[in-house]
Amino acid sequence: MTAKEFLQKTATRLTPNEINDVTTTLHFDFGSGENYSLVVADGKADFQESFVGTPECIIKADADDFVKIATGDMNPMMAMMMGKIKISNPGAMMKYAKILGLM
Known part of the structure; x- marks a missing residue:
């Protein structure tokens, strides 16, 4: 799985209830x-292949490292401490990590 595929699947997997x-x-x-x-927004998740809108949070990482985090092969907290992933707003990311499947 690639980082792009993970995000695409996440957008389609999320239900309006979630x-x-x-x-x-x-x-x-x-x-x-x-x-x-x-x-x-409005009970829908939309994946875009570029930066769209004003972000609440920016996640920067090597695509392979992101996949390791997404699949559970790398601990997200350790990845942050090692500089493998950078998160512009950790508080916001903590709110969304579970629905994104990152925790």
Whole structure:
């Protein structure tokens, strides 16, 4: 699985019940022009293949490291401490990590 595939699957997997009260935009920067957005509003999650809107949180990581975190092969807290992932707003990310499947 690639980072892009993970985000695409996440957008289609989320149900209105899970995200009904959530309104946010998350940007994912995997370097080398690999930039994605996940926009959640009105009970829907929309995956975009570029940066769209104003993000509440920007997640920067190597795509392979992000996949390791997403699949449970790398602990997200250890990844942050080692600088493998950078999160512009950790508080916001903590709110959304569970619905994104990152915890």
